[in-house]
Amino acid sequence: MAARRLSWRDVRDRIHAQILAGRYEPGDKLPRDADIAEDLNCARATVQRAMQDLSDSGLIERRRKGGTHVRRDPVARATLDIPLTRREIEEAGGTYGYRLISRTQRAAPRAIRQRMGLSEAARLLRVEALHLSDGRPFLLEDRWVNPEVAPEILEVDLDVISANEWLVLNKPYTRFGLEITAEAADARTAGHLGIGDGTAILVVERTTWIDDSPITSVRAMMAPGYRLLAET
Amino acid sequence: MAARRLSWRDVRDRIHAQILAGRYEPGDKLPRDADIAEDLNCARATVQRAMQDLSDSGLIERRRKGGTHVRRDPVARATLDIPLTRREIEEAGGTYGYRLISRTQRAAPRAIRQRMGLSEAARLLRVEALHLSDGRPFLLEDRWVNPEVAPEILEVDLDVISANEWLVLNKPYTRFGLEITAEAADARTAGHLGIGDGTAILVVERTTWIDDSPITSVRAMMAPGYRLLAET
């Protein structure tokens, strides 16, 4: 007997395994937490913790009173870490460089307004800058900042610190959204990145918010060869 | 008085706010869970839950005995959902189509072996297939499957069901890794996708495992215009 007490990871793995083994198929309902707890001879809280984890990873769905079901449409859910550009370059062993290209204030184009959820033609700060690794172009950023939310940035010397870094340190977001695409570099972009016109580049567009106020929307154009990594 | 009991979300938000407000700076140590619990007049378990969430979202780091620290290098951590291709197309209102291009068994090239962690020149199943939305090319997949782990797939009629779908239903992974890049389509790829040679396309490479055994490694070449979305 004895049989060491089950941890929530054990419970999670058992249930996961049962789903994989086909005991519960997509759409099937799983027993109540309380029943599973009794079966496995552990506390309901332990089952709850396990279930929460499975739910987070996209394998099951839980609804109060509705119970727990195996998700009908399996999704592969991965986590993407996007570090500060300077740190990313330094971790890879490179020397970080930064160059401000332009800094203007103007009415935002329609696409940007829409993405940030700004209805009026509010004037935004636009910053273009180049991040370099060992002197070679690494990332070209085209950023729009909402001075309503971050008025102090208008006083910052963006030749010295990138808007990227200043914002992270001074206006931490509460949430953000990402859009990842592949595009052909236009002449201007290609020029800054030092690549051929039309080269395929990875573009990461990120819009960040503090609660419900949009702070900034940035288009990061990565130099060719960049790889974005994610994992479970 | 009174003041409704604090929920773990309340605790999380309070601590988050304090970090944003600069009360604790990157690298700073936060008080022990027990002390915070006493301060806020709630149970330690509630603080623990809040801290776990902040830790998951990449804002803080926790170590036993070491305590809790604000992360020195803030990372933007996003969640990426990759649905089954068929469901993705159908959810977008398209009609799903599928066409097998080739199916062979051969020794895996070096790059694939390396990615899957196969030391010997094991023979793998290679499948090329095209997924269509409303008859138009949507995704070209170039897949390698390890028949050691999934021998049954050798008997499956891949003209009828895509390897993608069969594997998800019959050999669910326990973990996977992703690599996202932008590339110029080569002639063969461009031909299948019906686009111009050299067009910029988004390429998602995914290698999946059951515990420590590699099941499959797939290169998904997305038709131009595809957007990969992620959020916090």
Place this chain on the structure above:
DNA sequence: ATCCATAATAAGTATGTACATATTCTGTCA
């Protein structure tokens, strides 16, 4: 000083209990 066993510590986990909350189910009345 340096190494190493040991103590101290802070987060992590498990449990039982109680109550909260979101849904679904059900039975009644129109």
Place this chain on the structure above:
DNA sequence: TGACAGAATATGTACATACTTATTATGGAT
């Protein structure tokens, strides 16, 4: 039949307590 109030129910949350585990601090022996 249909609408709706209220009961039933499964998950979600909070708490006190006890124990576990990883890691750091320490103190003594060499």
